[in-house]
Amino acid sequence: MADIPKTCKAAVLVEYGKPLEIQEVSIPEVEPRGILVKVLLAGICGTDVHQQRGELTIKSPLPNIQGHETIGRIVELGEGRTIDAAGEPLQVGDRIMWAHADCGECYWCQIERDPVLCAKRSGYGWAPPSALRGGFAEYEMVNPKTNVVKVPDELTEEEAVGVGCAFRSVVGGFDRFGKVGLMEDFLIQGCGPIGLYSTVVARESGARTIIVVGAPANRLELAKKWGADHIINIEEHPDADERRKMILDLTYGRGPENVVEASGVPSVVAEGLETIMKGGKYLILGQTSAAATPIVVSRINEKGLTIIGSVSAHIVHFYRALQFIKTHRDKYPFGEIVSGKYQLEDVNEALANMASGKEIKPVIDSRDR
Numbered sequence: 001m002a003d004i005p006k007t008c009k010a011a012v013l014v015e016y017g018k019p020l021e022i023q024e025v026s027i028p029e030v031e032p033r034g035i036l037v038k039v040l041l042a043g044i045c046g047t048d049v050h051q052q053r054g055e056l057t058i059k060s061p062l063p064n065i066q067g068h069e070t071i072g073r074i075v076e077l078g079e080g081r082t083i084d085a086a087g088e089p090l091q092v093g094d095r096i097m098w099a100h101a102d103c104g105e106c107y108w109c110q111i112e113r114d115p116v117l118c119a120k121r122s123g124y125g126w127a128p129p130s131a132l133r134g135g136f137a138e139y140e141m142v143n144p145k146t147n148v149v150k151v152p153d154e155l156t157e158e159e160a161v162g163v164g165c166a167f168r169s170v171v172g173g174f175d176r177f178g179k180v181g182l183m184e185d186f187l188i189q190g191c192g193p194i195g196l197y198s199t200v201v202a203r204e205s206g207a208r209t210i211i212v213v214g215a216p217a218n219r220l221e222l223a224k225k226w227g228a229d230h231i232i233n234i235e236e237h238p239d240a241d242e243r244r245k246m247i248l249d250l251t252y253g254r255g256p257e258n259v260v261e262a263s264g265v266p267s268v269v270a271e272g273l274e275t276i277m278k279g280g281k282y283l284i285l286g287q288t289s290a291a292a293t294p295i296v297v298s299r300i301n302e303k304g305l306t307i308i309g310s311v312s313a314h315i316v317h318f319y320r321a322l323q324f325i326k327t328h329r330d331k332y333p334f335g336e337i338v339s340g341k342y343q344l345e346d347v348n349e350a351l352a353n354m355a356s357g358k359e360i361k362p363v364i365d366s367r368d369r
């Protein structure tokens with residue numbers, strides 16, 4: 001392992017609201033079952049913008065290396081780590097993605113068997129620089145309790161990178177959402193990565209009509225390529241009552257059976273409750289804000305609604321998301337989610353362009369480093 005350096009560059013969040021600083025940080029020793037990877041692509045997520053500004057309900061300790069949706073190439077495998085979560089052999093040189101580390105010992109891991117809810121979850125993009133556990137760096141350390149999956153050889157890194165956060169969360173959400181009846185209608189609220197992946201999963205779930213509401217236009221155009229039948233641009237139709245009427249006109253006046261909240265805007269939940277069909281199911285996927293919002297609660301029982309919340313995912317959802325892309329990559333241009341590529345030194349520009357909505361999914365491209 002002589003070619004592994006002792007230090008590498010990382011973009012470090014030193015103070016909330018301030019630009020990330022490029023620092024030289026130490027590369028720790030690989031523990032048994034740990035994995036050291038060279039970062040290939042690191043996606044930037046809306047959560048990263050909120051995290052950098054200190055706006056999340058749970059704040060990461062400072063200083064911190066952000067980046068929680070990463071594809072890495074294995075440079076060193078710790079003793080005892082020989083296979084991935086699907087049983088495939090792991091070798092130096094393989095491309096992998098990984099979930100948060102869950103403890104495997106708490107009530108939620110052991111009794112509920114729902115590791116997404118693990119009491120001692122330890123995420124990536126949240127740790128101090130000494131742990132080297134964020135994608136905004138040249139190398140990253142995958143810890144011994146973290147489950148990993150190999151990226152199928154067929155996939156480009158651009159096709160796969162969205163699995164690291166948005167797509168695995170959508171697969172996890174649809175898992176909790178349960179069975180979707182054949183030829184049911186979907187309303188997808190929001191057309192960022194969560195909304196786009198929800199669109200393509202709904203399409204392949206046997207939906208009849210899929211309506212995507214959001215902005216800006218470039219995201220809605222990609223929603224069409226990923227299976228949306230109708231798009232409603234909120235910049236052209238800012239009035240919620242008008243949007244509701246348009247959606248009812250597209251769904252026989254009844255509204256859609258299924259609504260997916262993928263916007264992250266608290267007030268859209270009220271719009272969803274008004275628009276959804278009686279007896280419908282509502283999946284809340286996009287919210288991260290601590291802000292409260294008024295809703296007419298009686299709509300829920302009057303209409304006999306089922307509301308399901310979901311956040312994040314487990315390694316099974318990474319695996320299924322990667323298999324979904326592998327199986328459908330001739331049908332949908334998954335790589336088009338990557339709207340811009342930036343060097344590590346330009347991470348602050350990438351965050352700003354994510355915040356403004358200029359980018360759909362900017363990535364830090366460290367493949368040539």
Ligand SMILES: [Zn+2]
Nearest residue numbers: 045047165166
């Ligand atoms: Zn994310």
Ligand SMILES: [Zn+2]
Nearest residue numbers: 103106109118
């Ligand atoms: Zn646990």
